[in-house]
Amino acid sequence: FGAANARIAGKPEKSQEDYQKVYNQIAGLLQEKDEYDDGSYGPVLVRLAWHASGTYDKSDKSETKGGSYGGTMRFAKEAGDEANNGLINAREFLKDVQAKNPWISHGDLWTLGGVVAIQEMNGPKIKWRPGRQDLAAATTPPAGRLPDASRDAPYVRGLFNRMGFEDEEIVALIGAHCLGRCHTQNSGYEGPWTFSPTQFTNEFFRLLVEEKWHIRKWDGPTQYEDDATNSLMMLPADMALIEDARFKKYVVRFAKDQDDFFKVFSSTFQRLLELGVDFPAGSPEYTFKTLDEQE
Ligand code: ZEM
Incomplete structure (x- = not known):
């Protein structure tokens, strides 16, 4: 495989300040557009970042190896993968930001x-590091590389091993299910995982170990429901994290210690977003201030 498949991040012509401005625009829109779902586009934006990146196959040396570099979800083949149902809302949300920063x-x-x-x-x-560049439609990865929620632990492990992640990292990443909800019109599944779907916490792990879960009686696909309130949900692939002893060890650890979860999640999520992107030596890495920190 040669230079044709290299995905070398461009040298940024913009400064950290320029990207902080884009950050602030997105953060401002999140506050403004508070009528969506549980009051925030935040969860669906996280899912867009994950699905744009999670197509990566480390063994694929061709131009269709996936990952976030080429922005290929703007093409029908990837946008139309049924795993990406509903992400149009996140892409549309970000269009205003792109119009301001072409x-x-x-x-x-x-x-x-x-x-x-x-x-x-x-x-x-x-x-976060900048420098990804839009690629042509021919580089769109094949559909079907994103996880199937109905599956078990060996499947989940194999799917994330394909991206290069190990057990601790896999468990940490799925902890993002503290956010958002399932929508029947998107995935067939229904409901939120936690009581605070617009706050990033370790609640997903705490609920997994502390609550009792039963299979929901309904016409939809097999999903779990909490005995205590019948208002929360877990996917079969979430339950896999406590059915498998090697995964469960990390669920218990993250349930006990939110700082520990945050640390592992942060570095692993950064790696997820950078799968298949080659950053040149010395390329800048930015940490952005939240809106609150800038007040
Ligand atoms: Zn999710 N995820 N995910 N996930 N996900 C959904 C929603 C969200 C799986 C999955 O099948 C589903 C990761 C891993 C895995 C988020 C983040 C991350 C939904 C519901 C399903 C079915 C979609 C809908 O109906 O709208 C499976 C099987 C996974 C691995 C085994 C990882 C990793 C994530 C980020 C790091 C987020 C934030 C949502 C909520 C989206 C929303 O619109 O509220």
């Missing part, structure tokens, strides 16, 4: 959107 690539915008959303929902700081 120099930013889709890969940079979508990954930055995830970073903004997590930080503004009181999550950990996530270091």
Whole structure:
């Protein structure tokens, strides 16, 4: 494989300050557009950043290897993958930001959107690097690389191993299910994982170990419901994290210690957003201030 498949991040012509301005625009819109879902576009922005990145296959040396670099979800083949149902809302949300900053690539915008959303929902700081460049439709990765929620632990492990992640990192990443909800019109599943779906916390892990879960009786796909309130949900792939002893060890650890979870999540989420992107030596890495910190 040669230079044709290299995805070398461009040398940024913009400064950290320029990106902080984009951060602030996204964060401002998150506050303004508070009528969506549970009152925030934050969760769906996080999901967009993850799905734009999670197509990466480390063993694929061709131009369709996936990852966030090329912004290929703007093409029908990837946008139309049923795993991406509903992400049009996140892409549309970010269009205003792109109109104001036409120099930013889709890969940079979508990954930055995830970073903004997590930080503004009181999550950990996530270091972020610019330089992704839009690629042509021919580089779109095949559909079907994103996880199937109905599956078990060996499947989940294998799918994330394909991206280069190990057990501790896999568990930490899925902890993002502290955010948002399932929508029947998108995935067939329904409901939120936690009582605070617009706050980034370790509540997903606490609920997994502390609550009792039963299979919900309904016409939809198999999902779990908490005995205590029948108002929260877990996917079969979430339950896999406590059914598998090697995964469960990390669930218990993160349930006990939110700082520990935040630390592992932060570095792993950064790596997720950078899968398949080659950053030149010395390329700058930015940590952004939240809106609160700038007051
Ligand atoms: Zn999710 N996820 N995810 N996820 N996800 C959904 C929603 C959200 C899986 C999955 O099937 C689903 C990761 C891993 C995995 C988020 C972040 C991250 C939904 C509901 C499903 C079905 C979609 C809908 O109906 O709108 C599976 C099987 C996963 C791994 C095994 C990782 C990793 C994530 C980020 C780091 C987020 C934030 C949401 C909520 C979206 C929203 O619109 O509220």
